[in-house]
Amino acid sequence: MSTQDKRTGTASRYKNQVDYLIIGQGICGTFLSFYFQKENRSFLVIDRNEVLTPSKVSAGIINPVTGRRMVRVWMAEQVISFAHHAYREIGSFLGVTGASQKNVIDFFSNPHQRQVFLQRVEEGESYLSSYPEQNRFNSLFNYDLGCGEIRDCYLAHLEELLPAWQRHLASNGQFIEERFDSRDMHIGQDSIQYKDIVASKIIFCDGLASFRNDFFKQLPFAPNKGEVLIAEIPGLPVDHIYKKGFMLAPLQQEHLFWLGSNYQWSFDHAEPTKEFYEQATRHLKSWLKLPFRILSHKASLRPATLERRPFVGIHPYQKNIGILNGMGTKGCSLAPFFANQLVQHLLYGKAIDPLADISRFKRILAL
Ligand SMILES: Cc1cc2nc3c(=O)[nH]c(=O)nc-3n(C[C@H](O)[C@H](O)[C@H](O)COP(=O)(O)OP(=O)(O)OC[C@H]3O[C@@H](n4cnc5c(N)ncnc54)[C@H](O)[C@@H]3O)c2cc1C
Numbered sequence: 001m002s003t004q005d006k007r008t009g010t011a012s013r014y015k016n017q018v019d020y021l022i023i024g025q026g027i028c029g030t031f032l033s034f035y036f037q038k039e040n041r042s043f044l045v046i047d048r049n050e051v052l053t054p055s056k057v058s059a060g061i062i063n064p065v066t067g068r069r070m071v072r073v074w075m076a077e078q079v080i081s082f083a084h085h086a087y088r089e090i091g092s093f094l095g096v097t098g099a100s101q102k103n104v105i106d107f108f109s110n111p112h113q114r115q116v117f118l119q120r121v122e123e124g125e126s127y128l129s130s131y132p133e134q135n136r137f138n139s140l141f142n143y144d145l146g147c148g149e150i151r152d153c154y155l156a157h158l159e160e161l162l163p164a165w166q167r168h169l170a171s172n173g174q175f176i177e178e179r180f181d182s183r184d185m186h187i188g189q190d191s192i193q194y195k196d197i198v199a200s201k202i203i204f205c206d207g208l209a210s211f212r213n214d215f216f217k218q219l220p221f222a223p224n225k226g227e228v229l230i231a232e233i234p235g236l237p238v239d240h241i242y243k244k245g246f247m248l249a250p251l252q253q254e255h256l257f258w259l260g261s262n263y264q265w266s267f268d269h270a271e272p273t274k275e276f277y278e279q280a281t282r283h284l285k286s287w288l289k290l291p292f293r294i295l296s297h298k299a300s301l302r303p304a305t306l307e308r309r310p311f312v313g314i315h316p317y318q319k320n321i322g323i324l325n326g327m328g329t330k331g332c333s334l335a336p337f338f339a340n341q342l343v344q345h346l347l348y349g350k351a352i353d354p355l356a357d358i359s360r361f362k363r364i365l366a367l
Contacts, residue, residue, distance in 0.1 A: 018042040021199035026055035029205035031339035048179040057300040059249045059258040060156035086336035094164040104150040107143040107244040203322040207303045220306035225267045227276040227299040228260030233292045272299040304328035313358040
């Protein structure tokens, strides 16, 4: 079947001339195309619709404070409020709920963790509160050491949002379902050609596939494996995300919760493991007082980077080729912000944050 046959949506000319060709429709490709649309630029998105991408396995948690020391995530003040607005905007355009505010109830796992949390509250960390209703969750969870609340947390509803955006693109003839193969791409002076498509620029939002891409494989990617369980828990309120070692986050489908995850820098394969299944199930049994049933177990590789900062911008030596990638463990918070920065850079020459701009790798990209 030719590309033309597989294209969904309205019929198009044999040669498609667009401003931008976007490879990948995870969170990055979704927001990049959304901001191009807002700026009335023409584009096409190609995605091979893999089943277990990080964007599809992710819980969608947007959380301003993380880690053992309960410190603010990188650029928390800018990216969290930007993400909140971005999910609301794309959601309202599509007629779905893009994200909901769900603060995290952090049940302390040990006395040290409790002490760190309460100290950060005392220091005036405005995202944290020593939750006043300490007994509120007594009938639901075991938590002898009490709990705190992380405020301004959101849950991006990617399981609804990504397919809805894909349907929108398809209905406009802007989506092609196929595996992009760079051997079919020709780089011209002022454009790139891919099969029957001519674009001024191609932007790679293809997650870990860029790891093997001829233009960006030198970038210091550091894939990180994560596993999750999907559990059915009737009766557990859906107004919060719960945390005790693992995160337990409500999904859009009634009674379903996401339980995860782990962070593995070293692994033999990308498949789910028996060890994680047993560890997570055991943990849930000792934490949750309600009956539950595990429905599925998934794994995926996060497009993480060695210095834990994204890769955003135009290739220093290939002016028609760009990238939006490397979102690591924080794609839900970072992708909308940097998709918008990239669009503003391309259209109006505005600066990309130097810590994210791939021009910082000018030397290694010359190799
Ligand atoms: C278990 C787990 C839990 C997570 N939880 C969270 C969380 O709660 N909050 C958070 O902020 N982040 C979370 N993350 C991280 C987050 O999911 C990622 O940062 C984000 O999804 C990366 O998005 P992306 O668009 O860059 O890449 P991807 O999701 O990998 O999207 C790339 C797309 O490109 C397509 N593609 C690749 N190659 C080709 C090709 N050759 N041709 C056509 N299409 C192609 C793929 O089909 C895919 O759709 C989690 C990740 C994992 C694994």
